[in-house]
Amino acid sequence: MGFFVCVDLFTFIATVVVVTASGALAPGPLFFTNITHGAKSGAKSGLIFSVGHTIVEFSLVMVLAFGLLTVAHEPMIKLIAGVTGGVALLVFGVLQIRGSFTLKSGAEQRESKSGTASRNPLLLGLLFTGLNPYFILWWLFAGLPLIQEALAFASLGGVVLMYVAHIWMDYAWLTATAHLAKKGINLIGTKGYRILIIVFGVALIFFGLYFLASPFVVTSP
Numbered sequence: 558m559g560f561f562v563c564v565d566l567f568t569f570i571a572t573v574v575v576v577t578a579s580g581a582l583a584p585g586p587l588f589f590t591n592i593t594h595g596a597k598s599g600a601k602s603g604l605i606f607s608v609g610h611t612i613v614e615f616s617l618v619m620v621l622a623f624g625l626l627t628v629a630h631e632p633m634i635k636l637i638a639g640v641t642g643g644v645a646l647l648v649f650g651v652l653q654i655r656g657s658f659t660l661k662s663g664a665e666q667r668e669s670k671s672g673t674a675s676r677n678p679l680l681l682g683l684l685f686t687g688l689n690p691y692f693i694l695w696w697l698f699a700g701l702p703l704i705q706e707a708l709a710f711a712s713l714g715g716v717v718l719m720y721v722a723h724i725w726m727d728y729a730w731l732t733a734t735a736h737l738a739k740k741g742i743n744l745i746g747t748k749g750y751r752i753l754i755i756v757f758g759v760a761l762i763f764f765g766l767y768f769l770a771s772p773f774v775v776t777s778p
Contacts, residue, residue: 576699599735603735618696
């Protein structure tokens, strides 16, 4: 039994979507640079940003999956992944909620990023993903239980399924926000977006507590 019970394919995919949505929608260097380029190039730049992001992220996820492949079912590994992943989700949830109160408006973000040196969205997608400490730490700690559960669900095929269940949100979000930025529609700093970020922050805290408790519940007599 894993850290959460995957009673069927839908439950597995739904869990991945809820846990990883916060990362896909959260503000960060990649997102704000995407807004800047989107104001000029529209949805096309958002799509290219997503490709650059995918190249780095999928590589990292598969490296972690191969590292866990032979030990994913070990009780101690499950315990370590559950505890570290749970704590990480709690931390990221709290930071996300706190960060929602300091979001700048879209206009402010476009102005602050106007000096971006490169005009290549693919390169920027690679750089702002691979050099983002928040992103790396998220997958190393918070994402680890998901990768482990995906391996238990269907080995490496489960990891690919997990990633597909996640990555579509990045493409949809970055492409849509880039398109809206060109249309002059401001999403950043609006009340609705703040509420969305807070909701996903709360979701991270919930799953963090669940991941922390589950190994002990499962192993109890």
